[in-house]
Amino acid sequence: MSAIADPAHALTPSGNLVRRQFVSRLVLAGAVGAAALAVAVLGILVFYTGLKGAGQLSLTFFTGQLPSYNGVGGGLGPALVGTIELSLFATVIALPIGVMTALFVSEFARPRVAAVLETALDLMAGMPSIIIGVFVVLLIVDNFQQSVIAAAVALSMVEVPLIARATLVSLSRVPKPLREAADALGVARWRITLGVVLPTSANSILTATVLAVARAAGETAPILFTCSVFTQAYAVNPLHSVPSMPVEILTLAESEYPAAISKAWGAAFLLMFTILIVNICARLWLNRSRRKRGL
C-alpha cells in the first residue's frame, strides 16, 4: 500500500471520491423517493376516499337499514353491526389458537419444530385470503349454509398467523433474567409461562389482537362466499348470513346508480377511517406500555 493521499493537497475531494459521492447521492435519492411514494400512496388513498365519502356521513348513514338496489335512502347500520359481530366471532376463535401456538413455539417446542412452525405461520400469513374463503366453503358452507360461523372460521384463519407472529415477537422480548429468576424458584414450567412470561407480554398480545381485529374487519374475500346472502334488515343470528361492510361496499360499488356509488364511497371511508384510527391507537398504546416497562 502506498500513501493514501498527498498530505499537501487541498481538502477537496480527490481521486474517485467525486464519483463515489455522486453514486451515494443517487442511491440516497432513490431510497427517499421510494419511501415518499409509499407514504404518498397512503395519503392519496385516505384523501381521495375522504373527499368522496366524508360527505355521506349522517345519522341515518350509521343507523339506517341497507339501501335498496338503486342506493337511495337507508344507511349502513346492519353492515356495521354485522362486521362487528364477524370480527368478534373470528377473534374469539383466533385469539386462543394464536396465543397458544406462539407459546408452544417460543416456550416448549424444540428448535427444529419451532422453525417448522414459524415457517408455517409465515406461509399461512401469506396465503391469499380467497383460498381460505374457498376452503371454508368446502368445509362448512357446502355441508351447512352461509353463516356468521363459517365466515368467522375463515376470518380466524387470517387472524391466527397475525396474532401468533406478534405474540412470538413479544415473548422473545421477555428478558432472559426474568425467566431465570422464575426458573430458580423451583416453579413448574407452565406456571412460569402463565404467571410471568405471559403477563409480561400481555400488552403486546392485546395490541396484536386489536390489529388483527382491524384486519379481519376489512377482509372481503373470506366472507364473499361464506356470509354474503342477506336482506336490507338488521340480522345477528350467527347461524345465518349477516350484512357486512366489505360485502356491502362491493355490492354498492358494482351498482350502476350514482346514489349507490356515493354510498359505497361513504362506506369505504367509514371502514378505512375506523381501521386507521384503531391501528394508530393500538400502536401508540403499545409503544407507551413498552416504554413504561423498559422493554
Next chain:
Amino acid sequence: MSLTETTPPEGPRPRVHLSTFDTTAVRDDRIDVAPVARETVFDATNVAVDYGFVRAIEAVTMSIYRNEATALIGPSGCGKSTFLRCLNRMNDSIPSFKFSGRLLYHGHDMYDRRANRVEVRRRIGMVFQKPNPFPKSIYDNVAWAPRNLGLRDNLADRVERALREAVLWDEVKDRLRTSALGLSGGQQQRLCIARAIAVEPDVILLDEPASALDPISTASIEDLIHRLKQHYTIVIVTHNMQQAARVADRTAFFSLDEHQVGTLIEYDMTEKLFSAPADSRTLDYVSGRFG
C-alpha cells in the same frame, strides 16, 4: 480437607432450617482447622462442564457445608459461575451444556436421571448478579412462588417473614402493592433475596449479588448474608476478595489450569486462604499480583 461428614438420614428430610449446631462452633471452626462435624450439603467429585467442544471447568472436587457461607473467587472466565450454576442445574437450559463427574446433594446424585430439576431449584434458590424482580407488585414478587408451590396458608405472614429476613420490610411495608420496579437497585436485590427465601429453600446461591450495587447497598447485602447463614447454606460467587473475606467461612479459589480450563486451585477456611495460602497461584491472586 479432612472433615468428618455426617451421612444424611434416609427418606425425606424434615424441612427445618434452624441450625441444630452450636453456632459458636462456627467461630471455633474458623480458628481451628481441626475436624468439626458439619453436615455436607454438596459433595462435588471431579466435576467437569463442557459447552459443546469447549471445556469450561474440570476436576473440581470440593464439599460445601451446611449453615456456612462458602465463597467462590477467581479471575473472570475461571468457571466459578459455571460451577455455581451446576449447583441448582441452572445450566441445563443451555443446549450444548454437558456435565460430567459426580455432584451429590445431601447424598443424592443431582444429575441422576430421576432427579427433577424443578424439585432441585425448589430446594436450592438463586439470586443473580443484576436484580431481576418480576414486573409485579412487591407483594406479588414474594408471594408468586409460594402461591405456585401450594404454600398458600398464611401467605401474607410468609411474605412478611421473607421481607423481614431480607431486611426490607420496614422500607416497603407501606407500599407492598406498588410495582417492584420502583425500588432502588439495592432494594430490588434484597427483594430478590426475599423472593428466594419465601419458599424456604435449603441453599441459596448468590451469583455476584452485589456487583451492580453501590457500597452502601453492598454492605447491607453482606450483613444479610451473615444473618441468612444461620438458617440457610450460602454459596456466593464474588469478584471482590474483600467481600469474600468479610462474608465467607470458607473460600474456594478458581483459576485456569495448564490447559486454560477453569478449575479449583485451593479451598480452605477463608482466613487461612487469605493469610497463608498453600498454592503460589492463590497467593499471587489474593495479594493482587495477578487477576
